[in-house]
Amino acid sequence: MSTPFDDVITEIRTRGFHNHRLENHSGTVSRGIVRDLTALCEPFRQDLTTGRIREWFDLPSPGGRARKLDLVVAEPSGDDNRPDLGRLRLCVENKSVVTAHRNRTNRYDDLSDVLGVLHQKKPDAILVATVLVGLAEKVLNVPDRVKPFLSTTQFVRRIQPQLSSGDNTLWDKFPRAVSLNRPLDAARTVKKFRELPTRPPGRTDLIAYDYVLLVPVFIDNVNPPRVARENSLGIDIDAEYRAMLDRICKAYTARWHL
Numbered sequence: 001m002s003t004p005f006d007d008v009i010t011e012i013r014t015r016g017f018h019n020h021r022l023e024n025h026s027g028t029v030s031r032g033i034v035r036d037l038t039a040l041c042e043p044f045r046q047d048l049t050t051g052r053i054r055e056w057f058d059l060p061s062p063g064g065r066a067r068k069l070d071l072v073v074a075e076p077s078g079d080d081n082r083p084d085l086g087r088l089r090l091c092v093e094n095k096s097v098v099t100a101h102r103n104r105t106n107r108y109d110d111l112s113d114v115l116g117v118l119h120q121k122k123p124d125a126i127l128v129a130t131v132l133v134g135l136a137e138k139v140l141n142v143p144d145r146v147k148p149f150l151s152t153t154q155f156v157r158r159i160q161p162q163l164s165s166g167d168n169t170l171w172d173k174f175p176r177a178v179s180l181n182r183p184l185d186a187a188r189t190v191k192k193f194r195e196l197p198t199r200p201p202g203r204t205d206l207i208a209y210d211y212v213l214l215v216p217v218f219i220d221n222v223n224p225p226r227v228a229r230e231n232s233l234g235i236d237i238d239a240e241y242r243a244m245l246d247r248i249c250k251a252y253t254a255r256w257h258l
Helices: 004-015 026-040 042-049 101-121 152-162 169-173 185-193 237-256
Strands: 054-060 068-076 083-097 126-134 138-140 178-180 211-218
Touching: 004 026, 004 211, 026 042, 026 054, 026 068, 026 083, 026 237, 042 237, 054 083, 083 101, 083 237, 101 126, 101 185, 126 185, 126 237, 138 169, 152 169, 185 211, 211 237
Parallel strands: 083 126, 126 211
Antiparallel strands: 054 068, 068 083, 138 178
16 A cells, blocks of 8 residues: 555655655654545544544644654644644654664653653544665665755756656765764664553553554665665554554544544
């Protein structure tokens, strides 16, 4: 099946590179999850189309935190412009560990930190995390080490058309922009994120995610990117994505439609 992560890959091909600093894949993933839930989960569709719930993207995190919540689905507050986090239904956080797997701990901490805050607001809210896990052993760090050292005209006209096209001269052209990942880094990243607490259906007392989806991808900003459906991590992304949607729908139905 097509997934929001395939949409992310299409956008990277068009842009030429993945900006790991901005996590600019997040909005695409969030919108795709809402789209697919609306198509596959009738109770969710009913509530969304009637306005009982709404979706918000990049919402400032409660408690004065600097981070934003990638996707919030909640009942609207009285003024109808803001979500009522006391009536939160679904929150999705989207991360990526592509360029430097040493950042896995920071991204893990980000996902851990948000759990307590949201559970305090609404213990039975459905909490989901998705993580792009890069398989490439070297990545051209375009946002930090290529783009800032060129004028906009130079980058757009000379470099951007070469990115993600398979032009391997880029490795030699920008040697200082090459970030190296060790062969076992992806497996270690998967192992780390599988340490995030998850809870079985019905255990809303536990401070844990309802689902953590790990998505292997090949993104090096030089060769054409792809969702790595063939991978050595034992992850069937299509089956896992369907399972995540099914888990969300069953939890949504049980918590607000029975």
